[in-house]
Amino acid sequence: xxxxxxxxxSLHVQEGDSTNFTCSFPSSNFYALHWYRWETAKxxxxxxxxTLNGDEKKKGRISxxxxxxxxxxxxxxxxxxxxxxATYLCALNNDMRFGAGTRLTVKP
Amino acid sequence: xxxxxxxxxxxxxxxRQSVAFWCNPISGHATLYWxxxxxxxxxxxxxxFQNNGVVDDSQLPKDRFSAERLKGVDSTLKIQPAKLEDSxxxxxxxxxxxxxxxEQYFGPGTRLTVT
Numbered sequence: 525x526x527x528x529x530x531x532x533x534s535l536h537v538q539e540g541d542s543t544n545f546t547c548s549f550p551s552s553n554f555y556a557l558h559w560y561r562w563e564t565a566k567x568x569x570x571x572x573x574x575t576l577n578g579d580e581k582k583k584g585r586i587s588x589x590x591x592x593x594x595x596x597x598x599x600x601x602x603x604x605x606x607x608x609x610a611t612y613l614c615a616l617n618n619d620m621r622f623g624a625g626t627r628l629t630v631k632p
Numbered sequence: 633x634x635x636x637x638x639x640x641x642x643x644x645x646x647x648r649q650s651v652a653f654w655c656n657p658i659s660g661h662a663t664l665y666w667x668x669x670x671x672x673x674x675x676x677x678x679x680x681f682q683n684n685g686v687v688d689d690s691q692l693p694k695d696r697f698s699a700e701r702l703k704g705v706d707s708t709l710k711i712q713p714a715k716l717e718d719s720x721x722x723x724x725x726x727x728x729x730x731x732x733x734x735e736q737y738f739g740p741g742t743r744l745t746v747t
Contacts, residue, residue, distance in 0.1 A: 528674070558736070567635065568675075568723070568738040613674060619688075620665070620736075622674030 528616050530623035537604050538631050544600045545626040547614035551595035556617035559588055559599055562625070563610040571599075571612075604630040634658065636739035638724050644745045650712040653742045657705070657726030663687075664701055665736065666709050667723040675723055681707065714746045 529548045537543050549557065556575045562568040572581045574590040574597055581588050585602045601608055611625040637656040645651050657664050663682050667675035678697065680688040683704035692699065696715070701707040711718055721743050725736040 530674075560738075565740070567740045568725075570735045570737070573735060615674075620667075620677045620680075622667075622676070624672065624674045 528614060528621045528623040530612075530614060530626050532626060533624065534627040534629070536629045536631065539604060539606060541604050541630075542600065542602045543604055543628065544598050545612065545628075547597045547599070547623055549595050549597075549614075549616045549621075551592060553618060554592045554595075554616075557590060557597050558615045558617055559597070560613040560615065561610045562613060568613065573617075599626075601628075604628075606630045606632050636724055636726055636737055638722075638739035638742055640742055641740060642743050642745075644747065645714055647716055647746050648713040650710065651714055651744060652708050652710045653722050653724075653744075655707045655709070655724030655739060657707070657724070658737055661726035661728055661737070662704070663727045663729060664707050665725040665727075666699055666707070667725065669721045669723060669741070670717075671720070678709070711744075714744075716746050719744055719746045 531546050556573055558573055559571040560568040561571055572588045577592040579590040587600045590597045599612055609630050611627045613622055613625045615622040639654050643651055665680050666678045668678050669675040678692045679699045681701040684701045697711055699709045721741040723741045724739045727736045
C-alpha cells in the first residue's frame with residue numbers, strides 16, 4: 525500500500541447498530557496515525573492519535589485499534605446514534621496523508 | 633479557547649480570477665497548515681508553516697498558489713489565476729509544535745467554487 529486507504533467509502537446503518545471501518549496505510553516508517561470526525565459544515569474534530577502497535581483508545585462509544593506491522597487501524601462505533609453521522613478521516617502523520625474518508629449515515 | 637478562524641466561508645469566482653483566503657490560528661500555536669480537499673478525496677497538505685517560515689510546500693502549485701504567514705500568526709492563501717479544478721474546500725489547521733504526534737485543530741474551511 526502506497527497511500528492511505530479507507531473502507532468502506534460510505535456506510536448506512538440503523539440507530540443502535542454497531543459498526544466499524546478500516547484505515548490501511550504503508551507500514552514502513554510509521555510515526556503516528558490520526559482519526560478525525562468531520563460533520564457537514566463544521567470543522568474536522570480530532571478523535572484519536574495512535575502511535576504504538578497494539579494501541580487501543582476509547583472515547584465514549586467510539587474506539588480505535590492500531591496494527592503498525594500490517595498497516596491498518598480500525599474505528600468502532602458501538603450503538604450508533606444519528607449524531608454520529610459524519611465523515612471519518614484517518615491521516616498518516618509522517619506527511620499528513622489523509623484517506624478519502626468513510627461517510628457514515630445513521631438512520632433513526 | 634477560541635478555535636481556528638477562517639474567512640470567507642464560501643466564495644464563488646470565475647476562472648482566471650484571483651481569490652484569497654484568511655486564517656487565524658489558535659493563539660500560541662506555532663505551526664499552521666493549509667489543506668485542499670476536493671470532493672470525494674481526503675484533504676491534501678498544500679503548505680506547512682513553523683512560525684513564519686515554510687516547512688513543507690512540496691504540494692503547493694507554485695505557478696498559481698501562494699501563501700504567507702505574517703509575523704508568525706495569521707496566514708493568507710492566494711490563488712491567481714483560478715482554474716476550474718481549484719474548486720474545493722480549503723482547510724486551515726494549527727498545532728502547538730511541529731511534533732507530528734500532536735493534534736491539529738482545524739478551522740471550518742472555505743468552500744471555493746470556480747465557474
